[in-house]
Amino acid sequence: PAVPLALAPIRSVADWRDAILAKLVYALGRDQRTASDRDWFEALALALRDRVVAHALDSDNLTRAAGHKRVYYLSLEFLVGRLLVDTLTNLDMTGLTRAALGELGADFERVRAAEPDAALGNGGLGRLAACFMESAASLAIPTCGYGIRYENGLFRQEIRNGVQVELPEDWLAAGNPWEIRRPERDCDIGFGGHVEQVGDDDGATRCVWHPAELVRAVAHDTPVIGWRARHANRLRLWSARAVAPLRLDAFNAGDYLGAVADDVRARSVSRVLYPSDTTPAGQELRLRQEYFFSAASLHDILRRHLAEGYDLSRLPDMAAIQLNDTHPAIAIAEMMRLLVDRHGTAWNEAWRITCGCFSYTNHTLLPEALETWPVALMERLLPRHMQIIYRLNADHLEAARAKGAASDSLQASLSMIDETQGRRVRMGTLAFVGSHRVNGVSALHTGLMRETVFHDLHVLHPDRITNVTNGITFRRWLFEANPRLTGLLVDVLGDAVLDDPSVLAGLRGLAGDPGLRARLIACRRANKVALSNLVGEQLGIGLDPDALFDVHVKRLHEYKRQLLNILEAVSLWQAIRARPAAGWVPRVKIFAGKAAASYAQARLIIRLINDVASVINSDPVTSDLLKVVFLPNFNVSLAEIIIPAADLSEQISTAGMEASGTGNMKFALNGALTIGTLDGANIEIRDHVRADNIFIFGLTAAEVAVRRLDGWHPEFSIVASPALAGAIEAIGRGTFSPGEDTRFAPIVDELRRTDRFLVTADFDSYAEAQRRVAALWRDRDAWWRAAVLNTAGMGPFSSDRAIGEYAEKIWHVTGLER
Ligand code: 26Y
Numbered sequence: 096p097a098v099p100l101a102l103a104p105i106r107s108v109a110d111w112r113d114a115i116l117a118k119l120v121y122a123l124g125r126d127q128r129t130a131s132d133r134d135w136f137e138a139l140a141l142a143l144r145d146r147v148v149a150h151a152l153d154s155d156n157l158t159r160a161a162g163h164k165r166v167y168y169l170s171l172e173f174l175v176g177r178l179l180v181d182t183l184t185n186l187d188m189t190g191l192t193r194a195a196l197g198e199l200g201a202d203f204e205r206v207r208a209a210e211p212d213a214a215l216g217n218g219g220l221g222r223l224a225a226c227f228m229e230s231a232a233s234l235a236i237p238t239c240g241y242g243i244r245y246e247n248g249l250f251r252q253e254i255r256n257g258v259q260v261e262l263p264e265d266w267l268a269a270g271n272p273w274e275i276r277r278p279e280r281d282c283d284i285g286f287g288g289h290v291e292q293v294g295d296d297d298g299a300t301r302c303v304w305h306p307a308e309l310v311r312a313v314a315h316d317t318p319v320i321g322w323r324a325r326h327a328n329r330l331r332l333w334s335a336r337a338v339a340p341l342r343l344d345a346f347n348a349g350d351y352l353g354a355v356a357d358d359v360r361a362r363s364v365s366r367v368l369y370p371s372d373t374t375p376a377g378q379e380l381r382l383r384q385e386y387f388f389s390a391a392s393l394h395d396i397l398r399r400h401l402a403e404g405y406d407l408s409r410l411p412d413m414a415a416i417q418l419n420d421t422h423p424a425i426a427i428a429e430m431m432r433l434l435v436d437r438h439g440t441a442w443n444e445a446w447r448i449t450c451g452c453f454s455y456t457n458h459t460l461l462p463e464a465l466e467t468w469p470v471a472l473m474e475r476l477l478p479r480h481m482q483i484i485y486r487l488n489a490d491h492l493e494a495a496r497a498k499g500a501a502s503d504s505l506q507a508s509l510s511m512i513d514e515t516q517g518r519r520v521r522m523g524t525l526a527f528v529g530s531h532r533v534n535g536v537s538a539l540h541t542g543l544m545r546e547t548v549f550h551d552l553h554v555l556h557p558d559r560i561t562n563v564t565n566g567i568t569f570r571r572w573l574f575e576a577n578p579r580l581t582g583l584l585v586d587v588l589g590d591a592v593l594d595d596p597s598v599l600a601g602l603r604g605l606a607g608d609p610g611l612r613a614r615l616i617a618c619r620r621a622n623k624v625a626l627s628n629l630v631g632e633q634l635g636i637g638l639d640p641d642a643l644f645d646v647h648v649k650r651l652h653e654y655k656r657q658l659l660n661i662l663e664a665v666s667l668w669q670a671i672r673a674r675p676a677a678g679w680v681p682r683v684k685i686f687a688g689k690a691a692a693s694y695a696q697a698r699l700i701i702r703l704i705n706d707v708a709s710v711i712n713s714d715p716v717t718s719d720l721l722k723v724v725f726l727p728n729f730n731v732s733l734a735e736i737i738i739p740a741a742d743l744s745e746q747i748s749t750a751g752m753e754a755s756g757t758g759n760m761k762f763a764l765n766g767a768l769t770i771g772t773l774d775g776a777n778i779e780i781r782d783h784v785r786a787d788n789i790f791i792f793g794l795t796a797a798e799v800a801v802r803r804l805d806g807w808h809p810e811f812s813i814v815a816s817p818a819l820a821g822a823i824e825a826i827g828r829g830t831f832s833p834g835e836d837t838r839f840a841p842i843v844d845e846l847r848r849t850d851r852f853l854v855t856a857d858f859d860s861y862a863e864a865q866r867r868v869a870a871l872w873r874d875r876d877a878w879w880r881a882a883v884l885n886t887a888g889m890g891p892f893s894s895d896r897a898i899g900e901y902a903e904k905i906w907h908v909t910g911l912e913r
Pocket of ligand 1: 217218219220221223458459463464466536565753754755756757775
């Protein structure tokens with residue numbers, strides 16, 4: 096029987112104060128009078144962890160007792176950010192904690208800021224995984240997230256003289272109070288070596304793999320509590336170390352480095368998030384990371400299943416395994432290996448079990464992001480898996496032939512092995528074939544999956560691809576990031592809005608209400624003052640909180656077209672200088688985002704934004720009308736400050752290239768209006784906020800495809816647009832790089848010669864949309880009406896809705912009933 100373990104709720108400030116103080120003294124050994132903000136953070140986190148862990152154990156017991164199916168979310172990235180306020184919100188202990196810390200002489204806001212961001216992800220895909228973990232807990236769906244406990248997460252970005260500098264982010268330096276070591280869950284993961292053939296055919300019978308090397312996977316659990324503490328799950332992150340970390344004989348002989356060399360090598364597997372994949376060594380390390388965490392996680396899943404007394408044939412009834420992109424796709428071959436080689440399952444039965452458990456989410460169709468691994472590397476690192484993939488591929492191609500896909504070209508396109516550029520394993524094909532469902536992340540993206548990259552596979556398996564449009568957790572992105580707006584929504588719509596996102600639609604009837612509008616304006620202004628203060632402190636730039644805050648924050652990538660935005664800013668600056676008294680709307684253009692260290696063009700765009708900012712910001716003619724700001728080190732915590740202060744949200748990717756976007760949802764939820772292309776989830780956002788309340792411009796995905804087929808000549812667009820020509824010309828002649836007019840030549844050349852992302856094609860349409868933005872801004876009533884209708888329409892973009900769809904259509908699992 097399930098044992099209820101949850102601690103009794105804290106009833107008084109004094110009780111909670113004493114619980115925190117006890118942690119400070121007895122767990123940390125600190126004195127109240129000299130405790131730092133970090134000490135208080137740690138004491139508070141430990142006191143909270145007690146409560147969350149009790150919930151997690153309780154949830155686990157209930158799950159086991161009910162024989163309830165579990166979800167396993169395998170992701171190489173979890174971009175969690177801070178956990179303190181998230182935990183307090185979901186336990187409803189924020190007010191109590193403010194009071195308790197106050198009595199202890201600590202300041203809540205400073206304690207909150209003492210927590211480092213867990214930046215175990217790059218961007219959208221990693222943040223989606225974090226939102227999904229929170230929603231799964233909120234819906235009481237028993238879920239375990241599996242990933243890597245990177246010692247150094249995403250780099251810290253500094254801007255020096257306009258240039259991005261990457262520094263290691265040492266988020267674990269002072270320890271991590273949220274996590275709990277689970278030594279009994281550790282396991283050893285093999286690499287290399289050879290395969291002993293036990294059966295006599297082509298890999299479909301039992302084999303024994305003798306790895307040349309073992310790396311120990313060390314388990315760390317972080318409990319994840321759901322909204323109103325309904326349920327708690329865990330995030331299990333693996334770190335790597337050697338099985339025998341110290342060679343004592345070598346150490347005693349004075350070879351201190353040699354004594355730990357194995358350990359250093361093993362630990363490199365969990366050292367950093369995505370090492371550069373531009374060198375062969377870096378590539379191999381990433382494949383090692385992928386196999387390391389996939390294998391450790393599958394080992395853990397099968398162990399739990401067997402320990403609970405189930406037969407392996409029942410695995411698909413008890414476990415849904417979601418692959419977050421192809422990064423963990425090797426888990427499909429590993430599952431086959433464990434079933435066939437270790438547990439003696441017959442090949443076809445093993446395949447039934449595997450396909451029944453796995454499903455795969457695709458997050459991008461960009462060719463450079465579709466993973467393939469050289470066959471030679473796979474054979475060396477994972478010889479048994481390569482055999483299994485060959486055999487799976489033979490079965491898959493045979494089945495395709497039987498369905499009529501027999502031509503050489505079809506067979507080549509369907510194959511798991513790409514023969515066109517050396518022999519490489521297509522991880523997307525492996526993931527597709529080994530999954531019962533494959534999903535895209537917005538309606539447009541899912542359609543493009545069916546039409547382009549996965550077309551032939553889709554014809555073979557027409558029911559497999561399905562759409563689940565992304566979502567965001569409203570707890571973090573509304574309640575925590577924007578308490579002012581949340582308070583207002585509760586006043587107007589009642590407490591129900593906290594539990595049911597569809598209640599937001601009730602705002603539609605109030606869109607013209609002057610009282611509501613006045614309160615919204617006050618709330619936005621306060622958020623803008625807070626952001627202005629931050630910009631003042633960090634950059635010494637004074638912002639006018641009454642200007643239009645026009646915000647473009649996300650990873651730096653050419654397809655996301657920060658370049659289009661900065662070109663328009665240059666052209667606007669030129670126009671204002673030409674006619675300073677023409678009644679311009681004062682604007683602040685805010686940028687933030689990191690570029691991959693090896694991505695030269697993206698780094699150069701960061702430099703251009705910073706160089707343009709320094710020239711524009713020091714121009715006395717335009718200084719009241721236009722400012723450009725690049726905030727360094729964009730991360731989850733900075734996003735929580737920037738987004739609630741935005742008036743305008745820039746979502747301007749080349750149509751067909753942004754799979755979904757999730758930043759677009761965060762802004763619109765907080766009442767910013769979107770300027771965007773018909774790309775990713777922007778299309779669905781338009782449908783829900785209604786076309787009058789969003790600024791759509793530019794080529795559609797279909798038109799982009801036609802332009803590309805027809806051959807694309809940017810010079811025609813440049814000649815046709817004096818504004819665009821003027822902006823490019825200014826950059827090219829060194830206006831923003833005095834004394835070095837070639838600094839931005841790679842950008843100018845790209846625009847004039849190839850323009851792969853159709854910046855010039857969309858420029859005029861974008862500039863025209865920006866004029867519509869300015870016109871609406873002048874009509875204060877109309878602007879705020881549109882803002883209300885944005886928030887009102889965003890209910891469907893809750894990650895609770897997304898997780899509900901996964902649960903129903905893909906995982907076949909429900910929430911746990913109490
Ligand atoms: C394999 C390696 C090069 C790689 C590493 C990270 C490839 C892709 C990624 C990350 C991709 C990513 O973050 N994609 C984004 O996923 C979001 C969540 O679905 C989408 O909203 C967003 O449009 C998409 O770019």
